[in-house]
Amino acid sequence: MPGLRNSIVHIISILRSSFSEVVVTGSIIMNKVFSVRVRPDDAIREAEVFSSTFRDTAVLMDDVGFLNSLGALGMVRVRGSLVVFVYDIHDVRPFCEIMGLPCLEPWDGESLIQSIREGRDYSEVFELPYVVRLGPWLSIDGAKGLEVVRRSPTFNKNWGEVMRWGLNRLIGGFSRELPNELLIRAQDSINVAGGGDGVLISGSTWSFIKDKVDKLAGYALVKSLYVNPLPKNLPNVKYVVDIDDFLSKKLGVGRLMMDDVAKWYNDLMSEVMREFFFRGAGDPLMLIEWFIARHRRVGEVPIVILDPAYAYDISSEGLSPSYDMLPTYFEPARFGQVIDIVTSPLAALIALSRSGYEYGRIIAITSPCTLIANQDLLSEMQDIIKPNNSLLIIMSVDNGHESECGDFTELFTKYGIKYSAINYDPTNPTSALMDLIRVNESRGVVVINFSKKAVKHMYIVNDEYCDNCGDCLRIGCTAIRLAKKPVIEQDKCIGCGICELVCTRGAIGKM
Missing domain, CATH: 3.40.50 (Rossmann fold)
Structure with missing residues (x-):
């Protein structure tokens, strides 16, 4: 089994050793790795039912599956933790911001385990689904999951609100504001190395940057596990290194190494295409x-x-666009x-x-x-x-x-x-x-x-x-x-x- 598939299978192994329940779903990429058993929106509903019985639950899907499940995520109610792990080829961070979903972006195996712990613990505390953004850039060799929290399933239909999982959550409209306490969690997740003006490095570019830190000599290298919400007090950040302009627009700062990152990311996406979307010999x-x-x-x-x-x-x-109205x-x-x-x-x-x-x-x-x-x-x-x-x-x-x-x-x-x-x-x-x-x-x-x-x-x-x-x-x-x-x-x-x-x-x- 090729490398990227192995990485996704490894992720599943880590999740199964960290959560009471794991639901695998998705569309384009997950269908290439696992048997299709449940649609993305139904996976979120299944996870919500697990969560209602005080079970720690993880969902693994790709970015297309995530977009297809936003309606269900907007209405979900959380009791036991509910953490959605998204294998992201494009960029789901703006959708997390729009939907009011806490979003974490690990940069290596150790920070992935930190993300699992953070999501598992605080999804339950804040009664919010968490999103963890994964991708082909993430190296998790040797990473092992946390021990599953053992507890018997329980149920209280009026947990925190009358008929918490009843019809009202489906027809009463949706608005979600992230609690102020989340900013404290985000602030505590900051990792800083070196001194000088700060450069915020996204988790999705760290595997590229870590061998090129000499190009950023004289800057403080800043990493944040939380990308929604971003910590308010990032230490003197003047630039970002990211795959697109999501972070730079949020902070109102410029980007460094744009061309180098773009070439690296395009090469990485070509590897994804080769492994998941190129035909093999003997394809029936x-x-x-x-x-x-x-x-x-x-x-x-x-x-x-x-x-x-x-x-x-x-x-x-041999194909070209056409506007012929006839078949x-x-x-x-x-x-x-x-x-x-x-x-x-x-x-x-x-x-x-x-x-x-x-x-x-x-x-x-x-x-x-x-x-x-x-x-x-x-x-x-x-x-x-x-x-x-x-x-x-x-x-x-x-x-x-x-x-x-x-x-x-x-x-x-x-x-x-x-x-x-x-x-x-x-x-x-x-x-x-x-x-x-x-x-x-x-x-x-x-x-x-x-x-x-x-x-x-x-x-x-x-x-x-x-x-x-x-x-x-x-x-x-x-x-x-x-x-x-x-x-x-x-x-x-x-x-x-x-x-x-x-x-x-x-x-x-x-x-």
Whole structure:
């Protein structure tokens, strides 16, 4: 498992050893690491219920999940601590300020443990959810969690206010002011090294700055665990070092090392993109994309929806903005460009069916876990989707009907939904060709089970038959590169056989 994924798994381990309850949720990034079990807003509601029984509760989500849960966070009531840990690629600090949420930003493993202790203790004291901002910049090697506070769950529905968790919190409006005592906590969290004018260094830039402190010689280096609220008495701070202008605007001061930080942060985000959003060799989605592109009817403009759990960075090569009001099909330079919308597949399928779109099929690709998490939409889908114009594809890898989140086919039985199923075997890819063609012509629901079992053969391009048509390159497999003709890199090839299947010239075969 690559480094950033390992770091997130390490964070979960620390949280589970520090909190009575841990809820993992999110959208884009968390879906890449964990099975999708609960939506972000529902995760906050679940955490609120744990908190109502005096349980210390942590929620781990990414920044997109955080934004999707702001409504629930605005109405939450806290008794036992409730701390939301956000793996932040953009910047959620302004939203913490708008929502009146205390926000902490650790800079290393030790300050992460300090953040856990601060959030766990004072979320309960101030009866506020705390936010802890994490990210790919945070090095936590060797960090270990705190001991869980052991106490039995209790409940008092009138804790501090009548019907604390009743309807009034949902309809009575929301306003939250941070208590003055929080400023004392923030002031106590300041860390200062050296003398002279102060430079406030954000937690998200410390891993970059710590090896370059010689460039800040003559300044006092200031770090604050709290970024909302910021301490009022920061020691003579004249500048900040930060990934954006959030802190500099709050303090009315300038920024140092802007270009160096911007380059470092852009490189860091490129690493995030490579690990979480770049396709790997053998990605089964390549096969579906190829089929959708190759078997489009003449004149048809299909709409293809992709589950965010499968989303990856798609090249925009050959595409340009368009304001054509008529249904328009764009020939993909790479087959991945057949993807039109990345969103909740079932919700989009229902919405497009209601809209009356008639210029082509509506094709939604989803994971079993997303299907289970959104099962409440299945009955509605069954009622309104036109069977001759829509296709729901469930991609199941190595598990058959039994996914990490349960047997999703039980839902089809429950709601009376008919489906067809095929298996894709990498040891004999062409044997699945007719089944795949039938899938493409199907309507309703199709389950495609992809096997990633180990294979003993690799694939090679026969230059004699290859005419550089480019189809094998257009699937976007990272094991295929272009020299004078396409070359399959054996150290990256996993033997999935998709390239052999898409090659219409018969130029790709087993070694």
